[in-house]
Amino acid sequence: MTLPRPVVLLAAIAPFAVFIVLAIALAFGLKNDPAALPSVLVGKPAPIFALGPVRANDSGFSTADITGKVAVINVFGSWCSACRLEHPMLMDLAAQGVTIHGIDWKDDPADGAAWLARFGDPYARVGNDQSGRLALDLGVSGAPETFIIDKAGRIRYKLVGPITPERWRDEMAPLIAQLEAGQ
């Protein structure tokens, strides 16, 4: 069991060397934001849709509502706890005059309406996607998710997870301003 000297030295240094490689990988992993899930649909046209209403006496939400406009669409559900976390941010944005549309995903319209009545309603138009069909077409993997669609109806941005003030300030607001200016 007595090993030759070079083997001993190699065995001594190997753990450290392997660790350094791993640590570098982890550091990159940390930089790699798990929320920035690139959608294959970014840059592609948004699907055509017509969703039923969530709120009483409302006409729902359809492609016609956003045609020719820059639109922010937020996917939520009354069952989703992270949406509850995101909700104050949406209320703030709505109060600042930002137009946000909502997709009530995999949710009973009555539950969605009760949720909006209870916590406040930040949405200009909101439609119910109980079957999850539109969300599927949009490539939604969970709630909340937010999309920005340009005037030509193409998906330009997708955010997985709650909107944070930083993300809004650094990424979303500039993009919207740029799209509004009509590139």
Place this chain on the structure above:
Amino acid sequence: MIAEVGRFCLILALIITSLQVVAGLWGARRQNAQLLAVANSAAVAQFIFIALAFALLVWLFVVSDFSVMVVAANSATIKPMFYKITSTWGNHEGSMLLWVLILAFFGAAIGVLGRTMPAPFKARVLGIQGLISLGFLAFIIFTSSPFARLFPVPVEGAGFNPLLQDPGLAAHPPLLYLGYVGFSTAFSFAVAALIEGRTDTVWVRYARPWIIIAWICLTIGITLGSLWAYYELGWGGWWFWDPVENASLMPWLLGTALVHSALVVERRFALVRWTILLGILTFSMSLLGTFVVRSGILTSVHAFAVDPARGAFILVLLVLATGGGLALYAIRSPALGAGRVFSLVSREGSLVLNNILLVTITGTVFLGTFYPLLIDLLTEDKISVGAPFYAMTFVPMAAPLLLVMVIGPMLSWRRDSGQGLTMRLAPALFVGFAVLVLVAAGTHGAKAIAALWLAMAAWIVVGSLMILVRRTRLGQVSAAESVTLLKALPPATFGLVLAHAGIGLLVAGLAGGALFKQEGVAMLGAGQSVPFVGRMLTLVGVRPGREANYEFVRGRIEIRRGTGKPGLLFPERRFYPERQSETTEAGVRVTPLGNLYVALGDQAEDGRWTVRYYSHPLAIWIWLVGGVMALGGGVALFDRRNWLAPERQPAQAVQTPGSMPA
């Protein structure tokens, strides 16, 4: 005011810890007795101040002081008192405070209990332990202060994740942390040994009880976590290969390897360098687990609000600790003795095989956990690795391990002729084979794989008991003499038997589940019944109700078998208004032979309810195992040899401690 006192305590602890590091490491170098005593006292004082800070935080939760941010975000006045207290560690800041509290606890315990340790060595251990504390205290104070204030003060708190409102889960993080953090001792002892260039078994001797304590706590912690998953998540699974679960499994696997290799160092003075490396790596896995959970690098973005700054901080700590430890290992280990020679067929040989297998398995779990991250880095694809990967890799490596764990203890140290080995193992072989034949015949060969695993389970349980037979020479000498031998056996032997037999029960539970598991689903109106595994399940009714902080619908399910008295189960669905979320509480009837597990689903428009029911044979064994194995560890802890100064040095280790430049 209380919050400010708490913050002050933490800052004091940070200062005291700096003192502990300097006094410990520098004092040991200078052989200064006064400095060594300072390190000791500092370790105790550090614990006292962190404990005080923790107690204050608990108090803030008890009185629902919503001017403190973590309380406002994680508690609510309507919450039951028990869960107010447990929410102290149900959040990032509080759980990190618990983390350092436990770290400081181990430091203080070594300071107080390690009286027989050579003073400079003990001071170095405390110095290293203090270095780790220093990093994490700084982490808490600078990035995750639990005492940060909130203004304006909200009237009501924002609640608490209802999934976490569960007594099992309340105990789960503290136990898991006791295990995780307990392995810091392995790290500190190993690094201290490297600094001293110790080529004797002293460090292992002193580290062993702490490693065993950590191992026991981690075993129980993992068991509780899996039990919680079983009855809370609503479909009867008990292990999900989720990154967070894996993060706790990896230190357990390496810790298990460490317990075994430490044995070889201690008894036979072999695997010296390897054991030091394992000590460093085991705690690195704990740090990695903390990093994974706290950085959110692998968890779903939908579950936690992720803060990359925190992740970066822990990564830096991980790099400093592990990188520092491994660098030291690279420099110092070649000078350590290679240890004694042993033949491949020997107790040592089997333990080497054990270590190779355990480390490889850990590597597999590591790969499965981090592979998605790697793929993400290289190709920007998001993938996840699930149960099939582990079924393909974990299982084939576990099988040889299960064979070795019975054969190993039957071998002699150093060299074993292998003669008569079959005779020594005959009963285990016989029972295993009998089980194989019986089960295969009973199922008409349809479940060959599961039958094989059940046979393996029998082999392990019987084989573990055979250790007792062999050590007491039962059958070879008179019964009275065997009893005398039994009484003379060290507790460690009983620990070995219990821990190994526990693994056998685990395998039985797994195989039984795979072999005989049945499930069904039915739409039931009140009064309707469905037959299941020879019983009749009747939905007597479903009634809604309300508790302090949730609303529920509770099903009443009658289980009738023959004409006997019917059993009752009450599966529930809970709705927590503060969080707008729902949880499932399954109704489980537990018997030694199997569990009947019933979960209540949705109500259809016609008023009927979806009822899902499962039969999980031998399921309870899976969790009993945690208890049996932990008990084994506990018994081994009472071994006198753990608590005495080493009485003799192995011949090759005559070099005096500290003879290397330190």
